[in-house]
Amino acid sequence: MGRGMDVISNFDLTDHNTFGLGSRAQYGAVVAGTEDIEAIVEFAASERLPLHVIGGGSNVLLRERIEGVVALMAIKGRHVIGRQDGGVLVKAEAGEDWPDFVEWAVRQGFGGLENLAGIPGTVGAAPVQNIGAYGVELKDRFQCLTAYDCLERTVCSFGPEDCRFAYRHSAFKEVPGRYVILDVTLVLPEPWQPILGYKGLDSLPADTDVLTVMERVLELRRGKLPDWRVLGNAGSFFHNPIVAAEVAEGIAGGPRYPQADGRVKLSAAWLIEACGLKGMRQGEAGVHEGHALILVNHGKATYSDLDRLASTVQAAVKERFGVDLVREPIAV
Ligand SMILES: Cc1cc2nc3c(=O)[nH]c(=O)nc-3n(C[C@H](O)[C@H](O)[C@H](O)COP(=O)(O)OP(=O)(O)OC[C@H]3O[C@@H](n4cnc5c(N)ncnc54)[C@H](O)[C@@H]3O)c2cc1C
Structure with missing residues (x-):
């Protein structure tokens, strides 16, 4: 080896x-x-x-x-690799811890990733589901990546178009197992403008600095999400469903976010809560009592326990609202 x-x-x-x-x-x-x-x-x-x-x-x-x-x-490394019109180019290896990488960039005064602070995981996984939070997605900062093609046994590059980023989606999800992402290059905007549209960030002044935005994001996340080191979880377990306008019209209540293509994004958390499932428990697996989108391991849950609970939630939402919830974590 x-x-x-x-x-x-x-x-x-x-x-x-x-x-x-x-x-x-x-x-x-x-x-x-x-x-x-x-x-x-x-x-x-x-x-x-x-x-x-x-x-x-x-x-x-x-x-x-x-x-x-x-x-x-576990491939490590991160560097500023240069500047181009509109931003600073930073490159990180796939095994770098994403939250550390964001903090490293912010502490050097580079803005652009602060809304994505605190998302657990590695740099190499970030493009796989086009991570997003607080009004920013990875695709908004993406320049290119290098991957190992397990089929052709060669190293290749992907630009933004090749990645086909969408909401919690990329080309890598379409061919699981084919590419191993080795490093990711991002462009951090200069001049930087804070993105404060999201609830909780909207109270910050328009001339706020990047460190303050990151700290507020981390504080909001701590207040909303259970710490996985204490209560095992994988963050949101289901995507927010994007449905035809007629389907959305048939559902009374709940937030709705119109999409450019005429469809409507609904809140999966709201749908689950409306089914009365928030806080429910099936053995060692449960729906978090504070956030209906998060399934948790109360201690000794197994794959089968969580799989069963997820199916129960999906069936309840389908029966009550006719909406299919898609799971986010990948079964391995
Ligand atoms: C508490 C909590 C909060 C979260 N909040 C958010 C959030 O706000 N927004 C959000 O988008 N996500 C969120 N997530 C989900 C998760 O943090 C992200 O999906 C993250 O990018 C996963 O990184 P990972 O390294 O842990 O990937 P893993 O879980 O190890 O892998 C996930 C998938 O990516 C593939 N993969 C991993 N590394 C590579 C690689 N180098 N090359 C090719 N494929 C690879 C795996 O095969 C697998 O299919 C949250 C999770 C938790 C636990």
Whole structure:
């Protein structure tokens, strides 16, 4: 194996997922460089096993036993690589911790990522679901990325068009397992303007500084979301559904956000709460009592417990409102 990377059998992932689910993979390895990726792809192919990449494990639902090979992404590094018209270019390796990376950028005075502060996980996973919060999505700052193509066994680049970013979506979700993202380059706008339209940020003055915005975002997140280190969770478990205008009209109450294509985005949290499911518990799995969009592990939940609870929620919302909720965490 490249540079002494160890492939470990019966690899324990319990400390590598924010749900805190007990999980072991048939094989696993910590990958710290592109050579390691090439080696683990080769290993998985030679064993005829699927390869799964995991970063911070904050958007996955792990089975107790994962048949296949898991690559834990740990390639580190981040730098300012230059300036172009309209912004500063910063590049970070896939295994960098996203919240640390945002804080590093903000503390150097670079604005643009502060609304995305505190989202758990790694830089390499951020484009996969086009992370978003407080009125900003990754796509708004994206310049390009480098990925390893596991099919062609080559390193390739993706620009914004290639990524086909949409709400919690990208091209990478369409071909799971094909690309391993190695690094991401973002453009941080100069001059910088704060984005304060979101509730909770709108009380900040228009001439506020980037550090203040980041601190407010972190404070708002702490107030709203359970700490996954205390109560296992993966943040929002369902996407906010985007439905035809007629469907939205048939639902009395709840927030609605008209989309450019005429459809309407609804609040999944509102729909779940309206079904009376907020705070419900099925064994060790539950709907968080403070935030209906978050499913939690009360201690000893398994993949099956959370899968069952998610199906219960989806069935209730479908029956009452005729709306399909799509799950956000990826089942591995
Ligand atoms: C408390 C909490 C709050 C959250 N809040 C938000 C939020 O506000 N907004 C938001 O958008 N998300 C949010 N999330 C979800 C999560 O933080 C993001 O999706 C994050 O980008 C996942 O990063 P990760 O490294 O943990 O990915 P993982 O969970 O490890 O992986 C997620 C997916 O990405 C793939 N992947 C990971 N790394 C790579 C790579 N290098 N190359 C290719 N594929 C890869 C995996 O195979 C998997 O399919 C939240 C989660 C939690 C627990």
